[in-house]
Amino acid sequence: MSSVSPDAEELRSKLQRDGCLVLDIKVMPHARSGEVSELMANGALKIKVTAAPEKGKANDEVCAVLAAYLGVPKRNVEVIFGRISRQKRVRILL
Numbered sequence: 001m002s003s004v005s006p007d008a009e010e011l012r013s014k015l016q017r018d019g020c021l022v023l024d025i026k027v028m029p030h031a032r033s034g035e036v037s038e039l040m041a042n043g044a045l046k047i048k049v050t051a052a053p054e055k056g057k058a059n060d061e062v063c064a065v066l067a068a069y070l071g072v073p074k075r076n077v078e079v080i081f082g083r084i085s086r087q088k089r090v091r092i093l094l
Contacts, residue, residue, distance in 0.1 A: 011069075012070055015072070020092065022091050022092075023045055023092070025045045025046070025047050025066075025088050025090060027058055028047070028048045030052060031050055032048075033048065034047075034049045034064070036069045044087075047062055049061040049062055049065060053086075059079050059088075062077075062090065063079065064077075067092075070092060072094065076093045077093075078093075
């Protein structure tokens with residue numbers, strides 16, 4: 001694993017250019033704070049969330065963390081694969 005922090009500006013510019021981003025992420029529930037923590041060696045973003053992985057709470061927080069990180073409304077971020085897994089795929093619309 002790499003501990004290189006992902007560049008939000010690079011992701012924002014890709015989103016501006018393409019109008020849509022699809023990202024693979026790994027979720028770490030029960031963290032002290034919600035944040036995008038690192039870019040993993042496989043290219044996935046590791047996202048820490050404070051919520052427990054129950055009743056969609058962690059998924060909701062993942063969407064909120066990514067929305068804040070990329071400067072888009074939360075409604076523009078959607079988990080499209082892996083709703084009950086730590087490995088997820090999300091779609092972000094402009």
